[in-house]
Amino acid sequence: LTQPPPWGINTNIRLTLPVVCFVWQIAMIILFGVFIRYDEESNTHWVETKAHNNITSDIENDFYFRYPSFQDVHVMIFVGFGFLMTFLKRYSFGAVGFNFLIASFGLQWALLMQGWFHSLDPQTGKIFIGIESLINADFCVAGCLIAYGAVLGKVSPVQLLVMTLFGVTLFAVEEYIILNLLHARDAGGSMVIHTFGGYYGLAISWVLYRPNLHQSKRMQGSVYHSDTFAMIGTLFLWMFWPSFNSAITDHGDGQHRAVINTYLGLASTVLTTVAISSLSQKTGKLDMVHIQNSTLAGGVALGTAAEFMISPYGALIVGFFCGIISTMGYIFISPFLEKTLKIQDTCGIHNLHAMPGVIGGIVGAITAAAASESVYGKQGLINTFDFTGDFKDRTVLTQGGYQAAGMCVSIVFGVVGGAIVGSILKLPIWGDPADENCFDDEVYWEVREPESIPPILEYNNHMIHKHQDL
Amino acid sequence: LTQPPPWGINTNIRLTLPVVCFVWQIAMIILFGVFIRYDEESNTHWVETKAHNNITSDIENDFYFRYPSFQDVHVMIFVGFGFLMTFLKRYSFGAVGFNFLIASFGLQWALLMQGWFHSLDPQTGKIFIGIESLINADFCVAGCLIAYGAVLGKVSPVQLLVMTLFGVTLFAVEEYIILNLLHARDAGGSMVIHTFGGYYGLAISWVLYRPNLHQSKRMQGSVYHSDTFAMIGTLFLWMFWPSFNSAITDHGDGQHRAVINTYLGLASTVLTTVAISSLSQKTGKLDMVHIQNSTLAGGVALGTAAEFMISPYGALIVGFFCGIISTMGYIFISPFLEKTLKIQDTCGIHNLHAMPGVIGGIVGAITAAAASESVYGKQGLINTFDFTGDFKDRTVLTQGGYQAAGMCVSIVFGVVGGAIVGSILKLPIWGDPADENCFDDEVYWEVREPESIPPILEYNNHMIHKHQDL
């Protein structure tokens, strides 16, 4: 196993991977030393802040409003995304392990990038971080993990780190444009996270198109246990999505409402996903690919509107259509994308993130434009859309327009950014696997078992035939 | 694989499953549109509610009292129940996937049913929902998931949906009788959830008795990895049970105490389960069936009394006996039920839910009857048993009697309801599997692997013998 790899292409990453990890981590330490400080709620001076602001109890610290949601989001990032991608028969280490690696790097870089764009203190030149910063960093990372789904099994960890470096950078910029300049609302990130992340990954996968990927066809697809592992990812994403969509919404009713809407929308999605999945097979059997992925589409599509007064049945309707569209995506659109547009999308992120993200952006724009003082109340409308400061005279119709504009920005950033980053990743220096070795953990991991199960079966069948020849 | 199934019975659900999913989901949307609204704490008018009620901080929103518990309960419903049932060697998809489906439908229907019975606003005709409603909906679903355990592997997903429709309906009625009319306390649902759900499932399984179930004996039982997967379910149920029993108890000491009692009771159960499991084998080996299930019995049995002042050692005692009784149930009672009473109980819910639920109801009745002002304090006694309004003159002894009456109501609803629903499920239109195809995911799922592992082994042995014949 210490010989040069038999597949011609050099997947030796013994130099590049450690160098990238060390250099980038040292850069993080230096930049954190220069820029990052505790904010006033995570600082020992909190006791003075409390006195100064007449805060009577420690429970008013933002930590207690957001920490449970933060931990749920954290689980989604590491277990949710990680295990969702373990469905391939022989790529579980890469799925969970590389997800772990790039998320760990990405969240550090995100704290810096988001800090510079959103919360750099002009007086001190410092970025002050607290629990909400950690949630936002996890959110930013989610965009890159979504993109990973499109290229799963076809890239090296070094490429993934490069993809994450640029992905987080692009994310911080588009987020700044959408949330700050356009002043669009997108608490759960239908646009900022899912649309951007989806198109970013698809564009990269398009540039990295492998015409001979069929050579590793034996490694594509799942086995029984890998599908069960993937359900761990699915369920933790599904269960904690209410926390995701509510994690950074307004205290009080904002968080409360976002949870209710997401909870309901996701439940609705499950039923229509099952319905379409069953319809797609002659005998009505269900397909684990759909159950693992499309059941989540409702959560994606409520990322923008979950904090609005879309009302419970509105959430159900969004979930209803997303389950249908996402599952049909797996049945009809993914094969089309691969054959016609030459986009190989391992996990089907187009169906799980890109399309539902766009739907979410549209739902957000429409429901924002349709918001009214009679439903929201005067102060409720101001709070929900943050019509304060420079934006205090904005109407809901205008807001709807800016929401739609934000949608477009996220698509453009995803497609153009992904195309550029894809070109960088095409350079023959990153140690990516040959076509016939895609989707195989043995390329980048010490795998101790002598062989996987399927070959045994082939041997057996082979022998049985030979035997009969005797 | 697109041929009509070789087993005679038609398990094609390509018509029924999509139709049920679509029609029921559309019905949910319409009914939610008519009835369900955000409550005052999840509404943008919260800012006015706060001002009106002199609430000084958003942290007083019930969301922050209950959200962490809610998420834990949510995990129990989807990962806990789902993975607990993956122990069968070849029914993991059905266990996790159908659990996912029926819980997603059930929670919507539960919001409506529980709303109509418990919180329909007489003035507006609306049901106002908040975080506590979501928890209650999850609780209601738990009853049906328990029942699923008795019929695991023997029914079609359509039957499961029907079972859930009626199960949730029955649940809401019995819950209304027990909690509202009898004014019994049952925060963690020993009676309302576990006893009802247990007997509901057992009665259905009794009606659906399959005399030739031994024909699928090769698929019953576990393999090594499926037992490990099941432990994921066990542990998430076990760890989060304190949240389950405290999720809707009183703010403050009520939630606090329910957590402590459940935490302790469950710990005690583990030790006695291990003891009896070891005793049951000639060499003292442990049985995973017991560890996966009986360790949870203490949580079930504290569902009523966890919020009472049963004191820490009281919780330990309840757990102690539940571990013993539940494990002995698996060893002695389950075989008896199957042979004599013709009840085939795949997961042994009689040992995990029905019996411990009844114990919990009895413990609740006794501890309620024994409550005293000297232990609880005057106001504490009123708060704990909600001796207010119509019930302000009730004595603890009377309360104990009503607790016992509630116990009986839940048993009656479970047995009678289950028998009726079982009869409906016996109709030959639901696409359930033939006896020889029970416990096999291939009936309702696209399974990509050519064959499972054990046959390989048989081939091998077969060949070895043939070989020796040469």
Add this chain to the structure above:
Amino acid sequence: LTQPPPWGINTNIRLTLPVVCFVWQIAMIILFGVFIRYDEESNTHWVETKAHNNITSDIENDFYFRYPSFQDVHVMIFVGFGFLMTFLKRYSFGAVGFNFLIASFGLQWALLMQGWFHSLDPQTGKIFIGIESLINADFCVAGCLIAYGAVLGKVSPVQLLVMTLFGVTLFAVEEYIILNLLHARDAGGSMVIHTFGGYYGLAISWVLYRPNLHQSKRMQGSVYHSDTFAMIGTLFLWMFWPSFNSAITDHGDGQHRAVINTYLGLASTVLTTVAISSLSQKTGKLDMVHIQNSTLAGGVALGTAAEFMISPYGALIVGFFCGIISTMGYIFISPFLEKTLKIQDTCGIHNLHAMPGVIGGIVGAITAAAASESVYGKQGLINTFDFTGDFKDRTVLTQGGYQAAGMCVSIVFGVVGGAIVGSILKLPIWGDPADENCFDDEVYWEVREPESIPPILEYNNHMIHKHQDL
């Protein structure tokens, strides 16, 4: 399977295991009856406590400050530690199941031991428990679960229970010396939990040295799926470590800051672990052993200093070095320990807990000694180091010295305590397995499968050769 075991040594635990479980659990019930009561926040008298202390809202109950962290810690104890140890190809039941057993016993005994030493009320002679007591009990158990890692697969469940009984006892004493007498700070337990637990396990493993352990070499190491299961443990430990290190820190900024520091330190650790792991192989492949374990070292090492103002880049630096040191430990130190010092450390707890724990203690001592009023603020410094009462005149330099002294106490307790307990466990009465049967679940568990996978493969190869001979 009911025959006496073929391996000569008697692993029949049918007498000892049930007796120990029953007797100890009954002892727990009696001692809880005598000593343990609800504290004022979990008692129905809370309504009076509130009035008496002018507490205006139930949300001020400590429950709401600590419950989310408690549940995360609980997950770490049962799923985190349990699944982390499932990496062996055929010891998943023992890993998860025995972990479950000893943690359930240990937390009860810990409530008593910690209660007697830390919170025995002198007037009533009672121990009053609340949510913080439950967290501390889980922490105490963690020390014993760490020690289990060193002897995984080589001991009987009875030995594990004995190890836990003494481990919890020693823990409570060293914790009392370190936290109360020396007044050292150690909220996340670098010293108290990890250093003690690590050396306790290593010393036991040293006494129980098995010169012929190579006889079970075929069972050591992992298979593909067992490594994936282990990643569940890794990730839940990693994700929830911020809760671990913040669970019992000061309300407000203390918890907030501990979370931020741990979150950052762990992220940094992942990158350097990957770097060193890749460097250690000729082609740069990654080793799951490192990813599963060393990625957690940063959390261990921040156990003491996470609540201090070490600043975000400080946390990154700690994580940076811990990833390197821990991974190198697996590569270089573990083989050395086994060959030269005769310490067989199944899970490599020396690299994951002992070394990083010591680093954490040193980091804590240095950062305490370097604390200044300019950084912390006057009141902040007093709050962080609890310079009140008898310790109100202590300087930070003195504090640093006492921190270092605490470090030494934990090492001494671990090594000496482990050596003594190891000697007790060496008695030939505990039913431990023979050398050739270590790491095999069949010794203590009913395993239903006829054989594991690898032998099939051998049959195949064997047959192929025979075939070719024909």
